Amino acid sequence: MTDYVLILTIVNLIISFLLIAVFFNLRKIILDMEIKKYKNCILEILKIKEKFDELSKERIKQLKKSIIELEEVAEAVDEKILYYESLKDADDKY
Incomplete structure (x- = not known):
């Protein structure tokens, strides 16, 4: 009987x-799966950030181009103003 109890105790310990x-x-x-999931989330966030940076760079280029165009228009308007002021000054002299 004691051999039987001893064997059951050993089997119980092994189990x-x-x-x-x-x-x-x-x-x-489970932890490895969670880590992998979070790594994938981080990679997705980095991809989105990269796309956002590319869009931001493209938008900055467009804004710079628009600023240059506006500066050209402003210069043309200044030239027209100077031209009309010179005509006005010429009319005032006569």
């Missing part, structure tokens, strides 16, 4: 250690 090992392996697998 307990196996269950603990399985638990820690499952925990490790």
Whole structure:
């Protein structure tokens, strides 16, 4: 009878250690899956940031081009103003 109890105790200990090992392996697998999921999220965020940076750079180029065009228009308007002021001054002299 004591041999039977001893064998059952040893089997119980072996099963307990196996269950603990399985638990820690499952925990490790779950943690690895979570880490992989978060890494994928970070990669997606970086891709979105890169696209946003590209769009921002393109928008900045467009804005610079628009500013240059506006400066050219402003120069043309200044020239017209100077021209009309010179005509006005000429009319005032006569």
